[in-house]
Amino acid sequence: MKTPFIYLDYNASTPNDPRVVDAMLPFLTNHYGNPSSIHTQGIKAKEAIEKARTQVANLLAASPEEIIFTSGGTESNNYAIIGSAMANKKKGNHIITSTVEHPAVIEVCKYLETQGFKISYIDVDNDGVVNIESLKKAISPNTILITIMHANNEVGSINPIKEIGEIAKQHNIVFHTDASQSVGKIKTNVTDLNIDLLTIAGHKIYAPKGIGALYIKKGIKLTKLLHGASHESNKRPGTENVVQIVGLGKALEIAHQEFDKNTSNMKAMRDYLLEKINTLNFDAVVNGDLEKSLPNTLNMSFKNIDANAVIYELRNKVALSAGSACHSGTANLSNVLKATLSDYNYANGTFRFSLGKNTNKQEIDDAIIHFKIAFNKLKLKT
Secondary structure, rough: OOOOEEEOOOOOOOOHHHHHHHHHHHHHEEEEEEEEOOOHHHHHHHHHHHHHHHHHHHHHHHHHHHHHEEEOHHHHHHHHHHHHHHHHOOOOOEEEEEOOOOHHHHHHHHHHHHHOOEEEOOOOOOOOEEOOOHHHEEEEEEEEEOOOEEEOOOOEEEOOOOHHHHHHOOOOOOOEEOOOOOEEEOOOOOOOOOOOOOEEEHHOOOOOOOEEEEEEEEOOOOOOOOOOHHHHHHHHOOOOOOOHHHHHHHHHHHHHHHHHHHHHHHHHHHHHHHHHHHOOOOOEEEOOOHHHHHOOOEEEEEOOHHHHHHHHHHHOEEOEEOOOOOHOOOOOOOHHHHHHOOOOOHHHHHEEEEEOOOOOHHHHHHHHHHHHHHHHOOOOOO
């Protein structure tokens, strides 16, 4: 009997929840109208979009009119950062971010540097958390935007977003957070967290790839990136991707309704995974503080292990990552691991285990058997 494939790479991408697929199917078959049309088919599509907008807003404790749909997390980040920078450039040209952001933030900031903006890159502490004092010191009269991720995609460290939002509010600075990894895993109430702009990526939360959303607090001004018709309240032109918008809405509705159950299971399975890994008796360290981390994420480094070799060895049995899948393929140590890893001799053996809402003990038990075989086979000689 063939052993089932074990998926432990949910921070890279998630499968579509079957209920999401069911919600989408009618819009792939029967409901094909353009939501801008005023006939029955168009009205059906428009109603579906507005229902999804409400579903997204409910998870964030936002108003539906504060949600726009995008092609994914990268577009949402680009629109939030560039749009805010351009809309506020008469006030100043300084932006604050962190050294451990996803490339969809870092590369946007680098682009803005070529357009005359000044960027401050704040370091993180040994737990992978943004240093608040450094952030405060970086603020100047010209600061117009702070963009800090809610949770890190590699080690899962959670930033003090509420405190950062309070600081931004005190200085009348727009505050954006990339919540691609945190939505559905930890609370993302935009009012409680003092957030002006928040990014969502569908494929991180059991919706399809190629769909995302951006929360834009009422009153926040953004300069448009795209130009065309007045879709999405004249903020994002282009005929709406109805089928995927429906999928995103359903996924966030499920995440909202099942939040406590899902987060509880993810944390329990993460802790169980760590317990089982420790029974292997390999020389390993946990990166980051699990008490300040996403409930589904475990980042560990093993001495005398080549993570890429193990992942390749297990490619047909277990899916996991040696780093962030969005920008893998580089041998350079990431900034967050430079901060959290105390002994770089462990660096090449770094794995990111990221679990899903349905991960179970049997999968972990089976994965541990595969890990042990691969580790023993590929352990480097010292």
